[in-house]
Amino acid sequence: MKKSLFGIVLLLMVLFSRPLMANAQRPSPKIGDTAPPLTLNKTVHANETAALDLNTLKGSVVVVEFWATWCLPCIPAIKHFNQLSEKFKDSPVRFIAVTDEDEGKINQFLKSQPIRIWIGLDQSRAAFDAYQAIGLPHTVVIDRQGRIAAITNPENVTETVLNDLIANKPVSLPLKDAIAEDLEWDKMEAPDALTQVIIKPSNATTGGYQARRGHFTADGAVFLNLIDAAYQISPNRVVNNLPESSKKYRVSIRVPPGREESLYPLFQQALATTFGISVRREMRETDVVVLTVPQGKIPKLQTSQAKEEVKMVMRGKIRSNKQRLETLTDQLEMILGRPVIDKTGLTGEYDWELPYSRVDKDLLPNAVRELLGLDLTETKQPIEMLIVSDATHGK
Numbered sequence: 001m002k003k004s005l006f007g008i009v010l011l012l013m014v015l016f017s018r019p020l021m022a023n024a025q026r027p028s029p030k031i032g033d034t035a036p037p038l039t040l041n042k043t044v045h046a047n048e049t050a051a052l053d054l055n056t057l058k059g060s061v062v063v064v065e066f067w068a069t070w071c072l073p074c075i076p077a078i079k080h081f082n083q084l085s086e087k088f089k090d091s092p093v094r095f096i097a098v099t100d101e102d103e104g105k106i107n108q109f110l111k112s113q114p115i116r117i118w119i120g121l122d123q124s125r126a127a128f129d130a131y132q133a134i135g136l137p138h139t140v141v142i143d144r145q146g147r148i149a150a151i152t153n154p155e156n157v158t159e160t161v162l163n164d165l166i167a168n169k170p171v172s173l174p175l176k177d178a179i180a181e182d183l184e185w186d187k188m189e190a191p192d193a194l195t196q197v198i199i200k201p202s203n204a205t206t207g208g209y210q211a212r213r214g215h216f217t218a219d220g221a222v223f224l225n226l227i228d229a230a231y232q233i234s235p236n237r238v239v240n241n242l243p244e245s246s247k248k249y250r251v252s253i254r255v256p257p258g259r260e261e262s263l264y265p266l267f268q269q270a271l272a273t274t275f276g277i278s279v280r281r282e283m284r285e286t287d288v289v290v291l292t293v294p295q296g297k298i299p300k301l302q303t304s305q306a307k308e309e310v311k312m313v314m315r316g317k318i319r320s321n322k323q324r325l326e327t328l329t330d331q332l333e334m335i336l337g338r339p340v341i342d343k344t345g346l347t348g349e350y351d352w353e354l355p356y357s358r359v360d361k362d363l364l365p366n367a368v369r370e371l372l373g374l375d376l377t378e379t380k381q382p383i384e385m386l387i388v389s390d391a392t393h394g395k
Helices: 005-021 048-052 074-087 103-110 126-130 159-166 223-231 260-275 325-336 363-372
Strands: 042-044 061-066 093-099 118-121 138-142 148-152 196-201 208-212 215-221 238-240 249-254 277-292 310-314 317-323 340-342 350-355 375-390
Touching: 042 103, 061 074, 061 126, 061 159, 074 093, 074 159, 093 159, 103 118, 196 260, 215 223, 215 260, 223 238, 223 249, 223 260, 223 375, 249 260, 260 277, 277 325, 310 325, 317 325, 325 340, 325 350, 325 363, 340 375, 350 363, 363 375
Parallel strands: 061 093, 093 118, 238 375, 277 340
Antiparallel strands: 042 118, 061 138, 138 148, 196 249, 208 215, 215 249, 277 375, 310 317, 317 350
């Protein structure tokens, strides 16, 4: 059975966020506060002095967008601000896209994805820390007096909002909340519970989970995230016949010691009861990617000498130590967005490190061929899919 890619993705989001959340000596900026200094190592597409000193931008509305090339939702956010920057090019509005990546990676990204707003390079992470940019994308809007007007998600920054700020009118945008730093929040609600099922709304805009023996907790998870986790299946192998929803949930599932095998069946039952769904498995002809060893070739994978296991998909890099090919197919499936089938016949434990890009779709397949000596081929074949439907209609 496939392991949940939701778990891999969201756990990495938690790990990425925690160093910032642990910075207790620096208070988080709040609406109405004077904006912290925007300390950057370098700027692109801008007069350097202006970009490095917010004081020189007073009198303008400033939209600071924290982003990264590896961040999937950051791509539409950048496109959104490109469009707004064109509409407000003759107005007192400035857009600054701040990243902690190096200039070489940014220049490579720009070859396939244009960015028409200022780009701030923050390799020291001084700006990320000052603005407590937890979970990307992270948008901070500064009014013409240099005060924080919004800490929100990029899609909430609209023409109407910017026009109001230009006119010095107050705005009220949804506040971005991160997940709870301690994902064992449920212990406070029922510390002595032997069996526990909690599913309730969450205001978190990022997501995370912890899965331990007999105990699962999540925060900031949408419905399909919960399906992926409960059935331990890749989201690319789920057919959802329900209307899409962006509602977020906080979940706790706990079973008594010695009953650990009942955790996921209980989780599945709780989802069926809460959301009124039916779930079945079905073979369906599906677009897939097949991983093979090219005929007549010897793979470049080397048997692992690592002492500890590593599984990481983060910040534009896939890295694994002491892993079987099942882990690689999971990682490839996560980035490629389609089921990946292993037909290499390789059964050992290996190490690998691969780059990926959300924009350059050829980067990862080419790296698999060049660095691992394996091939990726697109085809169609029947595979088992999880079909999620409304139990009332049974579709």
